[in-house]
Every structure is written in structure tokens, then in C-alpha cells.
Amino acid sequence: MVASDYAASGERAGVSPRPRLEATSPRYGEKAIKAFLFSCAALSVAITTAIVISLLLPTASFFEQVSPVEFLTGTEWAPAFADASFGVLPIVVGTLTVVFWALIVAIPVGLASGIYLAEYAPRHVRKVIKPALEVLAGIPTVAIGLFALVFLRPLVEDVLPFLEWRGPFSVGVAGIAVGLMIVPLISSISDDAMRSVPGGLREGAYALGATKFEVSTRVVFPAAISGIVAAIVLAASRAIGETMVVLLAAGASPNLTFDPTASILTMTAFIGQTATGDIATGTIQYDTIFAVGALLFVMTLTMNLFAIRLVRRFREIYE
Amino acid sequence: MPRNRKYLCLVTAVAAVTLVMVGCGGSDDNGGELSGTVRLDGSSTVAPLSEAAAELFQNENPDVQVTVGTSGTGGGFEKFCNGETEISDASRPIADDEVEACGANGISFEQITVANDALSVLVNPENPVDCLSAEQLNQIWAPGSKVKSWGEIDALEPAYDESLELYGPGTDSGTFDYFTDAINGEEGAQRTDYNNIGEDDNTGIVGVEGSPGGMFYVGFSYYVENQDRVKALAVDGGDGCVEPSLETVQGGTYTPLGRGLFIYPSGAALEKPEVLAFVQFYIENQAEIAEAAGYIPLTDEQEEEALAKVESLTS
């Protein structure tokens, strides 16, 4: 008998026909769920659009009065002074300096903690230390700022007396404090990423005679690289967006300098201060908030484009 | 897992007890007959005054809910001219743009001085100088000034040759606007190479305390609280050296650095009995309020003037 005869005979005998591989009903529930999930993700686009809208008009009105060239290449940032100058370089350099010092602290410490938690820590130790580090992320930024100002700065001065210390502010100390604050972002997320590398990879490496050091650094770490880079980029974004710690520990003087003992102003600190300060809304000084915000947005966008490219390259190799 | 469950029960119990304590902590009595809400927002300099006023007022009128926000003088006016607050706290007079905005929305207002403040020039206790004239201050703080040490100041007595460490408030603050206007003749006119202390005025105190050549200008309450750590200079506004104090500010002799702190109630808000009662209370009890907040009370004259302004808004 041929297959169709079986089907026909089955139908005649009251038995259900041979199953098919496509869905028997259109599955509207699935489509609805997919639409809902898409809208969750698309919300981010809505937020970005809203941010761009709220930034765009005041930025445009700002650039009617200040030339973009002067804005982007000027070295004097004094928007609220009578003889105003709008050169944004000092605060850009201030932001980058803080991020630099923060990452110098956070990346080694965060990665070391993450690798330890994922590969070396015994189970009960990990259960205590991982949440303990996450508390670091939750300490109010005011407290961290005051800690940096009152405790850390004198300490660093005692340890490194040969640097020229003037005044209570220091961008290096502020950067260290920010770095400490973002360590949990790096350690927790990269720990999760490394732990999810399949055990088979590790065991295969051990079977071939690798040491624990080699397994951790040459097998697990590269396999988890996309998660680790995501963690680092998230931490860097957090460092860029930090306002209070920097204001308290690094002051608000827009000095264009690389000296770690100097007082500087970051873009976010400027925005935070001016938005909650006494400047009248609608004036050009107030509009600088939006211009600086727009510049910051563009800068982080570029950084993220670059990071996504990088992660994509690495991810292809290991999956 | 029994161990985890016990832990969970314990944590929940502790959380429940805490929430009950917190939630039931408020008192519940029914005093005066006024009720409603009064919203203030604006300068964080004026906020301690408004908070003290709110607290004293609420002691007598528990059914009125008074809230005080600190989004800054500019932010406060923005909300005020949008009709979102009843009273705006301000450490500077209302700006032209803001007057326009209020006008466009039909909000009428009056500027009411609720306290006096003395901008104090603070230096390190080791600094032998006791008095600076307004001209000397101008020389130090003027835009483009190149004075780098105390020795370069004209006619300084006694001689002092430490390098100058300048500390100043944020450029978005009313203190900055007032000082630059009073000393340098124009709001915002000041040299740019000084230490901007950002948000926390206490840092300026720390800076001056640690630096023999330090100088910082700040509101009076910061000097009063730190008299053991810094020294206030007397200022010669043309009639001799005058130290900042309650008497000199009220007497008008501490010039040019005595200033007023303001609230701006709106005409529409004052039609509500609770708001009117609050503003009148604020002015009538301003001495107690100013003392609680660390500022300088109004003179009798100023108090009468304030009450008259409230009258004019409500008639």
C-alpha cells in the first residue's frame, strides 16, 4: 500500500491522520507575545527620540548665538560669566580624565574579582562576596563623594606627597572613588558571563593538561568576552554619567589640565549643577545644558558604536 | 529548605515591624481649622528658612500640608510661572525672562524679603589681615585679574605675602551673582581662575582652613557655624571697616555685601486662606525663623514693608 492509502484507511477507520510539520493553527498568541516583546524593546527608541526632541530645540537656539566651531574647539569654559566663553574642551577633557582614572581602578579590580568569583571561589565564599560587592554599587553617591573628599584625599596625599597638592579637590581621587563605585558592575556581570561558559570547555582543557591559570585566562575568559566587554562598557557609561561624586571631590572649576591633583569640571557635573541652580530657564546659560547634553549624547553614541563592533567581532569567533 | 525559610521569615518579620514603626510614626491630632496644600520650591539657600516657617506653621495648623522643594531659583521660577507652586523661594530677584513667562501665564506676584544675609569674606585664621576695602576686593576678583599673591594687593595692611588661593561658589548660584554685581559692578563679571567649589559650600571652608592664603566668599550662616575654623574679614564699603554681624547688616552699614533673601507668592495662591495665613505667619515670625536657619532677621521697617506688600496683592 502507498502512504496515501494508509492515511485514507486511517480516516475511514476513525484514527487521526498522519501529523504534519507546520503549525495547524495560526498561533495568534505567539504573534501577540512577539508584538508585546517588540514594543518593550522599541520603548528604548521612544526614549531616545524623546531625549533627542527635548535636547534639539534648545540646542538649536544655542547654536544660533554661539558658533559650533567656537563651542567645539574653544579652551575656555565660562558660560555664566559676564564675558562669556563657550569653549567646551575643558569639560570634555574633565569627563575623559575622570573616566580614565575610574577605569584604571575598576577594570583590574573588577575583572580580578569577577575571575575569582567565577573560577576560584568556593561556593559558600561566593555566596557572601558577590552580594557584598553589589552593596558597593548601592552606596549613595553623596556618601562616596564626601568619603573621597574627607578621607581618601588626605590618604592619597600621605601616600603620594611628591605630587603638588593644592586645595581639597583632586580629579584623580574623584576618579578612584568613581572607579570603586563601578567595580560591582564589572565584577558581577563578568562573573555571570564566565560562570555560564559550559563546563565541558573547562574539562576538556584540564584533560589536555592545562593548569587552572591557563583554563581561566585562555579558555573561560575569551569564551565569556562578549559579556565582559558589555560589563566594561556599562561601567564606563556609568562613570561618564556620574555627577555627585565628581562635584564633591573634584570641584567645579573647568580647568583644561591632565594633572590628577587639579580641580576639574565634567560635562555631567556642569549639567547637574546648572539645572538645579539659580539660572533662569530660557537664557543662553540655561541652554548650554542642552548643548552639552547633546554633545555627551553624541560622544557616548560613538563609543557604543565602537564597542558593539568590537564585541561582534569577538563573538563570531567563539560561537 | 528549612534554613532558608527560617531566614526568610525572620527578614519578613523584621521588615514588617520596621514598616509598622515607620508608618505609624506620624502624629494625628486635629488643631486649627485651616487645611489644604502650600507648595514652595526654588533656591536651596532660602529653603532652610521656608522649612523652618513650614514647620512652625504646621505645629499650629496640622491640617495644612506645606512642602518645600529645592530645584534652584531658576527651576523654582519655572514651576511657579507654570502655576505648579504657590510660592517661589529665590536668592536673587526675578529675571526679565521669568517675568515675561509669568506674565504670559497670567501669574501675578510680589517680591517679599524674608531675611537678610551677609556675604562674608572668609580667610585663614593665620592671616593677619583684618579688613579689605571694596576696591581691594575688586582688584582681587575682577575679570582678567592677575593678582596671584597677597603681596600684590594695593595698600595691604599689615603686609602678608602668601600666594592667593581663591574659592568661590558655583556660577549658577545667587551668591555668585550678588557678589560679582556688588564688587565688580556687573553680574557674572569675575576672574575665571579660581576654585569653584561646586555644590557643597562646606568644601570652601575646608579649603580656606587648609590654605594660609585662602579666601572664600559665602553666606553668613557658614561663617557662624565655623567661627573656630575660619576668620571673617571686615569690609570697607567706603565708610570704614565693618564686620559682618546681625547689627551691621540690619543697620545697613555692612555694605556692599548685605543682601536680602526673597519669596514670591502668587496673587492667585494668596486667595487661598491657608496660603495667605502661611505667608503672614512667615513674615510675622521671621525673627525666630531666621535664627533657626542661621540668617539675619528683618528690621521692623522691612517687616512692615513685607506685610504691606502682601496686603497689596490680596486687595
Added chain:
Amino acid sequence: MADEGTPRSAQLAVAGARSATRDALTASSHQDRVTGAVFFALLLLGLGTALLGLVTILIWSFVEGAPRLDAELITNGPSTLSPETAGFRTAILGSIYVILGVIVLIVPLGVGAAIYLEEYADPERWWNRVIELNIQNLAGVPSIVYGILGLAFIVRGPLDLGFVVAAASLTVALLVLPTVIIASREAIRAVPRSIREGALALGATEWQTTSRQVLPIAVPGILTGVILAVARAIGEAAPLLLVGAVTFATFNPSLFEGGYSTLPVLIYNYASRPQEEFRVLAAAGVIVMLVLLLAMNSFAVWLRNRYEQNW
């Protein structure tokens, strides 16, 4: 042991073979051991730095705020006239309400977005890449910009909620959403493909696979994201100042009406007052916040530990 009868060369060969095999299979060479030990020491150094920093900050906060640790701290409302007896009651409640609102919002939205990006989205489509770039970019936008956003679109504008707790929850939720999405994506991505393929092979739909197989495995990583997001959300002051949090409110807050206050706003305000009592009060407020944070975190960590699996 070799017999007496075997030739000497054979005995030597066997002994040599034994020792060679033993070397190859047992202890690593001296060089490897040194490297391993040095690496482990470096790891401990890094971890130790982080923990030392944490402990130092905690002890410092505790020492600064200890003079004011008493029951009045959480039962009394704020007071400018008598800071020695002032408390944070209204601010604690305000913070709790705001945070609960944030959690209710970020868990479905964040996890939903992560699921979409990992399970359903075709990474080659341009709109999906735009979404991915967007989310990563939003993580770096300073919190004050979210405050400006919230003021324009949530408090006023289309949503027009006014200066209420719900508006604050929404604003802060938008702020921490990228953290949750990014962490959840990593968690979902880490689930082995074999699990998904097995479920699909057995006839499950995409949603059934996701909800019954992938998500339960990814829960620990998702919880990490939520923990980090809540930690950030609880400490935010600047955007809340713009969106309507006040520094003085003596009544308990409610969700959709009336003023409210939160702990970080109060702490930030008190820390910059000249009077010493306020600064001590601010430090005590930091301790209260940490306790609150620890309570929330402990619960989430307990949840996370329950669901953790090893591969």
C-alpha cells in the same frame, strides 16, 4: 616491582617510563605552579582592594552617622528647627514607594526587551541593530537628562502626572532600564542552545521554549541586573529634584497625589548645610539607606541563590 628474572635494561626502561608518565600526569612543572600562585595572588589583591574599599566606606559612614542612630531617625519626620530629633520617616516611605514602582516597571519591560533581542530579533535587520545601539547608549546618558525628560514628558506633557511618586518611579525606571536589559541579555544569551533546540524539537512554540526553559535558567543573571539597577535607583537624587521630590514634607506620601520626598534628596540637601547637626543627620541617613538597600538586596540574592545552576 621488577622480578629478579627480568633483564636490567628492561627494569630501567620500565622505571623510566613510569616516572615519565607520573610527571606528565601529576604535579605541574615548577614554572606553572609559580605562575598559578602569582595569578591567584593578583586575583586576591584585586578582590581585596574592592572589599577593603567597601569596608572602609561603610565604616566611615557608620562612624560619621553613629551619633544619630536612634529610633527617632525612622519614626520622626524632617525638621529644620530641631535637627537633633529629626528623622527620615517620610523620606523612607517615599523611597520605598518609588523603588517598588521602579521594580514593577523594569522587570517586565527590561526582561521583555531582552527576550525580544535575544530570542526573536534577527540581528541582521537594521531596526534591531538600532534598538541594540539605543539601549547601550541610554546607559550612558547622565541621570539629570532623564530628569529633564521626566519633567517635560511625564510630569507635564503627554502623561501629565504632576509631581507625584508615580512620575518619579517612571523617570527612574527609564534611567535604570538599560542596566536591566543589558544584564538580562547576557543571562539569556548564556543559556546553551541545546536547551532551546531540544524544546523546539519536542514541539514547543517559541514562547513556550522561552518561558518554560530559557527564562528559569536565566533568572540568576536577570536578578543580578535587577539588583544593580535597584541599587542605582535608590541612590538617585538629581533627576528626582527636577521631577518634584521635595526636601521637606511631613506627611506620608501616596502614589498618585501630593508631594513626596526621598532619602537621597534629603541626604544631599543636609550634607551641604553649614550646621554640624545636619551633616551628622545626613550621615545617619546614609546608614538608613544602606540598611534599606541591604534588605532589598538580600531578598533578591536569596532568590538568585535558589535558582542558580551549574553547568
